[in-house]
Amino acid sequence: MLPTDGFLGSEFEARVERAQTLMAAEKLDGLLLTFGDNIRYFTGVDADLGASLARPWFVVVPASGAPIAIVPSLAEGLMRKTWIQHIRSWPSPRPEDEGTTLVVDALASLPRRFGRVASEFGLETRIGLPLSQLNEIIKSLSGVELVDGASLIWSLRMIKSDAEVAKIQRATDIAAAVFAQVPHFVHLGDSERMIHQRFRIKLLEEGASGVGLTCRAGPGGPSVVTAGSVSDRRIADGDLLYLDTGVTHDHYFCDYDRNYQVGRASDALLFAHERVWEAHEAGLRAAVPGKTAGNIFEEMAKVLSSGRRDLNSNGRMGHGLGLRVTEPPSVKVGDNTVLRPGMVLCIEPALEYEPGKIVLHEETVVVMDEGARLITPRTPRELPQII
C-alpha cells in the first residue's frame, strides 16, 4: 500500500492505461499536467499546500510508458514514496527557471508521432503555473504543439473506479454521521457561527480531513445558498436552516446538504419541501446509463414547475463529484454528456418558492448499469425539526 491516499499502484496504472487509450484515439504524444488535481490523479500526491503558488509541479504522461514527475526539490522525497519511478527536480524556488528547462526537455524527449501534447486549457480546468512560464515553455518547444486536453481529462476523471467511489462513500458517511446529530447539538437561538463551528468540530471528530461547510438560515429558507462569511444571526422560529458540506476523505469530496425546520414551518415551506423531494425522485430515476445529464434536469424541472427551466440562480441542478467538489458534467439543459456507469453525480433540485426563500436538496449517486445507487442517505420526506 502506497502512502498515496491508500490506493494501490494498480489503481494508477489503470488510470495511465485509460489515458493512453484516449491519447491514441486523439493522436497525442503525451499529456502535460500542471494542476494539483490532475497531478494527484496520476501520482497520488500534489502540492497540497495548494495554498502556495511559489513552486509549480508537473507530470508528463507519455503516449506509452510510465509517467514522469517534475517537482521542486522540496517535494522530491514525497514523490519518491509514490508509485512514480521517473522523478526529476530542480532547486526551487528559482524564478528564473522554475522547472521550465526540465519540462521542455521532457516534452522534447517524447517519441514524436503526432507532434501534439495535451494540457489543461479548456472546460473546468486551470493551469497550475504562471501563464508567462507556460508561454516560455510553449516558445521553447519545437515540433510539439500544446493543445487542449480538457475533454480527455474529464472523460477519464468522470468515470470513477470502485476504489474512488469508496473514498467518496467514506467522506459522505463522515458527514452523514454528523448530520444525524444536528437536532441534538443545534437549538433555536444558536447563531449560524456557533452551528458552523460545532458542525466542523464534529466532522473532525468523525475523521474528516477537509471540513468545508456552508451554514445559512432565513425565514422560510435561506436567500442564498452559496459559501461566504458566516454570520452571527441567530436561528429563529420559522427559519429553514440549510447546511451544505464538502467534507474530504483522502482528497475525495462528498457534497450534500440537509435542511431543518426551526420551530414552526409555514404551509408554503412544507409544500415547497415536498415538491423538491418529489422532483428529486424524478431526478434519481433519470440517472441511468444512456440518458444525459440534461435529461436529469428536465425530469426534475417538470415536477418543480411544469417545465419552467430557470428555477434558481445556480443555473444548474447538479454536477459531477470527485477530487473536486464540482466536476463536469453539469445537470442542466444543454449538457448532453451521456451518463455511464461509474459517474458520480450530485443531484440538487432547488426552488425559490418565494423571492429570497430557497429550498435546495442535494443527494449523491453513482451511476450503475441498473440505475442510480444512492451514496448519501436519502433526505427524509418529512422535514426534520430543530427546537
Place this chain on the structure above:
Amino acid sequence: MLPTDGFLGSEFEARVERAQTLMAAEKLDGLLLTFGDNIRYFTGVDADLGASLARPWFVVVPASGAPIAIVPSLAEGLMRKTWIQHIRSWPSPRPEDEGTTLVVDALASLPRRFGRVASEFGLETRIGLPLSQLNEIIKSLSGVELVDGASLIWSLRMIKSDAEVAKIQRATDIAAAVFAQVPHFVHLGDSERMIHQRFRIKLLEEGASGVGLTCRAGPGGPSVVTAGSVSDRRIADGDLLYLDTGVTHDHYFCDYDRNYQVGRASDALLFAHERVWEAHEAGLRAAVPGKTAGNIFEEMAKVLSSGRRDLNSNGRMGHGLGLRVTEPPSVKVGDNTVLRPGMVLCIEPALEYEPGKIVLHEETVVVMDEGARLITPRTPRELPQII
C-alpha cells in the same frame, strides 16, 4: 461595516487608490483580475468555493474610477453586499460564454490612453479561468493588449495595512493559544494522526476558519517538513515533533511552527536547535527597512554554517504572508526585494543537521520603521518537552 471580512469600505478604496497610482506609473488603462485572492483583495469576497472551477469571477479596476465586478448570477447577491457598486452578471454555468462577452465589453469600455491592461501572468500568480477562455478574450480585444501585472499586484499586496496586520495577528493568536496547550494534549505514544486531529479541533474551538496543519515527527527531527498525508506513526522517545500551522482568520493566514522534544533529546539535536534559534535572532535583526529579503537569508546562513548557502531542500528560509500562506518576497539569496514598512514576513531558518533530521523554526514579523515587530510569540530558547 461590510460583511467582507470585517473591513471598512475605506480599506478597499485605499487599495484601489494605491493600485491606480501604480497603474499611472506603468502606463496602464486598467487591471483585469480573475484569481480569487486578487478579487478578494479589491472586493472583500471571492469564489471561496475555490473548490469549484465551473464559474470564473472577474474584476476590472480602471485607471480611474470604481472597480467593476463581473460575476456568475449565483454570486450576484453576495457581491451586492460588498462596497462594489458596478456589478454585472450572467446566468452561469454557460460554457459557451462564461462571462467572456461581459469582460470584453468592460475592457473595451475603459477610457483608452495606453491600450494596455495588466493581468495575473507572472511570478507567483495564476489565472482564475480556463486558458482557452482567456485566449478567447484576448482575441476579441481590439486596441487593448493584456500585459503582465504580477509585479504591480505584489507591490500592492506585499505592503499590509494596519487592518490586514490585525487579521494576521488574530490568526496567529488563535494558533498560539493551541500551541500553548500542546504539552497538555500530546503525549508520548500518540500517533501523528491523533495529534493532527486534536490540534485541528482545538483550532476550531479557538475560532479559526481554515485549519491547515502539518504534523511530522522522526528520531531527532522529521525528514520532511512539507504537507502530505498524515501517518499513523506514534511519537517515540528521542523524536522531534514538528507542528506547522496555516490557520486563517477572515481569509488571512498565519504560518508558524513549533518543535517539541519527545522524551529525551540527543546532544546533537539540542545543539542544532540552539544554532537555529541563534540564526533566527540574526534574521530578525536583519528584517529592517532598506535591507533586502536576501540579506535576511545571508545573516541566518552565516550563523547556521559559516556561509553555507544550501542548507535545506526548501531553497529558501522564509516568505511573505497574507491572503496566501506564501507570498513574495522569498527569503533567499538573489531575492533583492527591498524591505519596507508594512511587509509581513515568515522567517524560517532551517538546518538538516544530520541526513533526514531537520530542525526548522518559523516566526512571523511585520517590518516597521524601527525594525521587525514579532507577530508570533518568540520560540523558547529551550526546546519544550513532551512526556
